[in-house]
Amino acid sequence: MDLLLKLRALGLPLPAVPEFRDIATTVTVILVAVTVGWLTGRAAALPLTRLLQRATGRPGGATLGDRIRRLLRSGIAGLLMVVGSAAIPAGGYAALLLAATTGLTLAVFAYRVAQAVGLRSGAAMTAGAVVLVTGAASMLGGLHSLTVSLDAFAFKVGTHRLSLLGVINFGLVAVVLFVLARFLNRVLGHTIERMSGFDSSQRALLQKLAGIVVVVAAILFGIDLLGIDLTALTVFSGAFGLAVGFGLQKTFGNLIAGVILLMDRSIKPGDVIVVGNTFGSVNKIGVRAVSVVTRDGKEHLIPNEKLMTDPVENWSYSSPNIRVHIPVGVAYNCDLALAQRLMIEAATASERVLAEPRPTVWLMAFGESSVDHEILAWIRDPEAGVGNVRSEILNRLWISFREHGIEIPFAQRDINIRSLPSQP
Template sequence: MGIGTRRISLLDVVNAVGLSLLLFLAARALLGLILRWIGQARVLDAAQRVLFQKLAQIAVVTFAIFIGIDLLGIDLTALAVFSGAFGLAIGFGLQKTLGNLIAGLILLLDRSIKPGDVIAVGDTFGWVNKIGVRAVSVLTRDGKEHLIPNERLMTDEVENWSFSSRDVRVHVGFRVSFDCDLRLAQRLAVEAASVSPRVLTDPAPVCWIKAFGDNGVEFDLRIWIDSPEAGVGNVTSDVFFRIWDLFKEHGVTMPVPQRDLRFHPISETQSAPMTEPHQDGPTVNR
């Protein structure tokens, strides 16, 4: 069989398939060794290990392709026009994919987002499980894994709860009645937060009066935690339970919304029915 001026025999096909398989196995083994070595490097943090692993994958695959082309004796100059058009088509078709790939590498380079970080993107809140070629895997507290495109993390607003520090401040709001001892309520709220297992003692919890509301005095209890990936709602629930127990023990009451209905008496003039004038007969104009 011939293609142009080149004769291709069955032996050439067998050699090409065997060489491709050998190159694939060799590249896979080499890549496994490199990835294992990078994963065990103590001088690199999590983000740097992922970055170098991605670069190693790209380098090994590219090197294997060029080695295979050289060993098979493929002349790329004859395919220059075709390869240019084909490459242009692939470039347009894989524009989003290449954009996500470059965005992922940039995220790993500037270390703005790395595996283990707790982030919030739109309605998604969780910790980064993996930074892939196309998307970032975010694992939520519900056990759902959200795949967010890398480009979105570059263009949208992202809250990184553990970028510079893992300490996160949480607000716990509550109300007490106007006739309560406000300083006692403040002291009991701080005590309830201080004994909660996940609340940090440094910075210590603080409690301030936020406002005098319609139904009671509003307080804002501010606490710090260092493990947002373990959840925030369970911390606030535990603090609320402890506040409730201490308030009941010391007689601090919480207000119940009340509405007063007032009835005004109606005067006789207002209660008299409105009647239309009665006419005995038709009126004749003269």
């Protein structure tokens, strides 16, 4: 009786004798909702998982399928309970049972959604608790009283009033918009990635612009939903603009430089470039810097602005083919024609050297100790390294020279002694 009196004090018109017919109807509605949710989740999980995988381009495997199945079960069951509440008379133990069950089901759905978007367990449980209270209160017709109580708990900051209801609304809107923006960004990114009419740099630019548009649209939509007066931000926007002019000059300069690099396609992901002492392949063009991976596996982050102002060698700008120069010296007393033929054979035997244009040998100079030559060989994959090709050709050439008696001279000096000191 004490519990009954407390529930009545909260505004719940509970009769002294339970209405067993209404309770049986409520239990039937709950069982039907749970059964339909379970069957729908089982049937729709697989096609929906495949649809999301095609839309986002990310394989989820069994984990994604299990998450979708659980979300469908709790979400559809909760929705059917809300719809089925029309068949339950308002008030009484039946309405209390349905409100508690519906609130709990929707709370489970909110908890799983929060976990799916990457929130930690504490934040996910908080979201579930909020949905449980608001859902149950709404089903019992007490949501208005709850919102009034939350709105009454407020304090003023200057001329603005900040209430607990406003904070909760802000949190819910922020979470929902974050989930939608993240999902939409993945779908747009995967869709742009599949556009074969654009090259890699154009696709990267479109993905970045699409991400910026989605974020800006989400922020503006959230501001409109929350009813935030933007005129209050006038002073802040002026201070922010001043900060950008002085403190964030380099940051925005790198941002604009990155957009220009993506638009004019002078540097693209996969290009082999040389910037100062850095030689490597472009991994990606970010908002602030370009990632260049060297042959040592080190990743250099070069500011975008530096690539706009400093000289840059792009070995893959118009063609991936580059020519490798390999200096070789032979002795004066050897057969030059044979030595040059062996040089060409050593270069041709390398798998990475192109057959067309064919490798050639130039006689560069008559040096102090050797006849200096240079092997010129073309490759089309500089991102795989240049030094390893040079090493392979020289190793093969060393064996060929020894087999054919071609001498690689070392430095020699002739000393002429004009006179010797007389011995005592």
